[in-house]
Amino acid sequence: MFLKKTVNVWLPIIILVALVGTTVLNLRLAAVFQKQEDFAPRWVAAREWLRSGASPYSDSTYQATLDLLEESGNQPSSLNEGRFLDPAWYVLFYLPVSFVPYPIARAIWMTLVELCLVLSVHFSVRISGLKSSVPETLILSLLILIFYPLFKSVINVSVNAPYLFLTILAVYLASNQQGTMAGSLFALTLWMIPLSIFLVILFMIWLGSRRDHSLAKIYLSTIAFLVVISLILFPGWTTDWFASYLRMFPDFSWVNTPLMVFGKLFPGASAQVAVLLSLLTFVVMLVEWYGIGGREGRSFQWKLMLTLNLLYFFNLGSEGVYLLWLFAPLFNVYKYLTEKWRVSGRIISWISCLTLIFIHWRRFQITDNWLYEESSLVILLLPFITLLGLQWFRWWATVSPKAQIDSNKI
Numbered sequence: 001m002f003l004k005k006t007v008n009v010w011l012p013i014i015i016l017v018a019l020v021g022t023t024v025l026n027l028r029l030a031a032v033f034q035k036q037e038d039f040a041p042r043w044v045a046a047r048e049w050l051r052s053g054a055s056p057y058s059d060s061t062y063q064a065t066l067d068l069l070e071e072s073g074n075q076p077s078s079l080n081e082g083r084f085l086d087p088a089w090y091v092l093f094y095l096p097v098s099f100v101p102y103p104i105a106r107a108i109w110m111t112l113v114e115l116c117l118v119l120s121v122h123f124s125v126r127i128s129g130l131k132s133s134v135p136e137t138l139i140l141s142l143l144i145l146i147f148y149p150l151f152k153s154v155i156n157v158s159v160n161a162p163y164l165f166l167t168i169l170a171v172y173l174a175s176n177q178q179g180t181m182a183g184s185l186f187a188l189t190l191w192m193i194p195l196s197i198f199l200v201i202l203f204m205i206w207l208g209s210r211r212d213h214s215l216a217k218i219y220l221s222t223i224a225f226l227v228v229i230s231l232i233l234f235p236g237w238t239t240d241w242f243a244s245y246l247r248m249f250p251d252f253s254w255v256n257t258p259l260m261v262f263g264k265l266f267p268g269a270s271a272q273v274a275v276l277l278s279l280l281t282f283v284v285m286l287v288e289w290y291g292i293g294g295r296e297g298r299s300f301q302w303k304l305m306l307t308l309n310l311l312y313f314f315n316l317g318s319e320g321v322y323l324l325w326l327f328a329p330l331f332n333v334y335k336y337l338t339e340k341w342r343v344s345g346r347i348i349s350w351i352s353c354l355t356l357i358f359i360h361w362r363r364f365q366i367t368d369n370w371l372y373e374e375s376s377l378v379i380l381l382l383p384f385i386t387l388l389g390l391q392w393f394r395w396w397a398t399v400s401p402k403a404q405i406d407s408n409k410i
Contacts (some may be wrong), residue, residue: 019111019148019258022111024232032111035074035075038079039109043084044104049091049234053156057241087247088241089227092233114145116164117165118142121327128330129301130335144327148320148360149374152320160192164193164322166185166189167193170185171203173185175300177210182203183200183222184219186221188220200215204216205292206293206295218223222269259281265376267310288303312325321378333389333392336389336393340397360378363375
């Protein structure tokens with residue numbers, strides 16, 4: 001009784017102590033694992049602008065980043081080679097951590113990544129409709145920290161992980177018809193997670209059919225606000241950013257989607273296979289969207305899960321952190337398993353979850369890969385499993401008028 005009455009006191013204290021302890025642990029991890037990371041260019045860009053007003057895209061900022069990475073024993077990310085390539089308004093997001101020394105700022109961001117991974121699982125469970133107890137959800141949330149591709153995102157101080165979490169949170173809010181908050185979150189992730197634009201379009205159609213245009217309005221308003229603010233604070237940033245971006249990426253040779261990775265399994269026709277699969281996947285997604293405005297409940301939920309699954313195949317760099325988008329579809333498959341077979345379905349779900357973790361760790365032991373580029377197994381295994389699972393339960397989700405639970409089957 002006493003604990004229930006004082007929960008508003010002791011729970012925040014426990015959370016704060018846990019976050020501080022995790023940050024201290026991350027300081028030690030950062031000292032042991034010195035790898036590629038793309039957090040340094042953001043931290044330096046914010047700090048240099050705050051101290052001297054230097055442009056985030058200037059050569060002095062770039063050189064300061066390289067000096068910092070050399071001093072800390074880390075390497076610039078192969079994705080940006082140490083340059084700040086985001087639109088100028090993203091500098092503002094790193095200002096809070098720019099006030100502290102780099103090692104502490106890096107450890108704080110690692111803690112933020114871990115927190116976002118854990119919360120991503122929590123909201124993925126909610127989006128999927130999986131009925132799990134609090135202990136089960138907590139265990140799933142903690143297991144994600146030892147899922148190799150996402151554990152690597154912590155060590156490499158991933159910048160995309162928090163933004164991917166924001167898209168998952170936005171999907172949760174939008175699917176619960178909270179368009180205003182969802183629209184603002186989608187706007188914040190537009191550049192970092194460009195595929196989120198398709199989720200925005202999907203929810204614009206779905207909410208618009210209910211005469212709710214709040215997501216579209218706040219989405220466009222937030223983007224306009226960020227552009228105006230950045231033009232005021234960083235005059236002329238657009239030309240500097242465009243020149244820096246073209247210098248780094250003069251063509252599209254850096255694009256390497258999971259479908260392109262799959263195409264490389266057929267060396268004689270890799271480009272043709274990748275193009276054909278990309279067109280086919282995109283057409284399938286558009287076909288599945290037909291009539292989406294009239295979908296409700298389980299039917300819309302299944303369509304949303306399939307959309308997340310298909311969009312994953314278009315992530316431009318085949319980064320392992322994008323696997324976060326697949327947990328909601330995976331849990332949705334687990335939901336149908338446990339609905340159909342209450343006991344054996346739950347057992348199968350847990351065994352498959354632990355098996356996926358084991359397979360990915362075994363793959364890491366073979367490759368010892370700490371780079372951003374993942375092997376084809378890591379990139380393709382989970383999305384094909386979830387895609388097959390969703391198709392297996394298609395009728396159960398979209399045609400059956402209700403969940404016909406057969407609790408007697410084991």
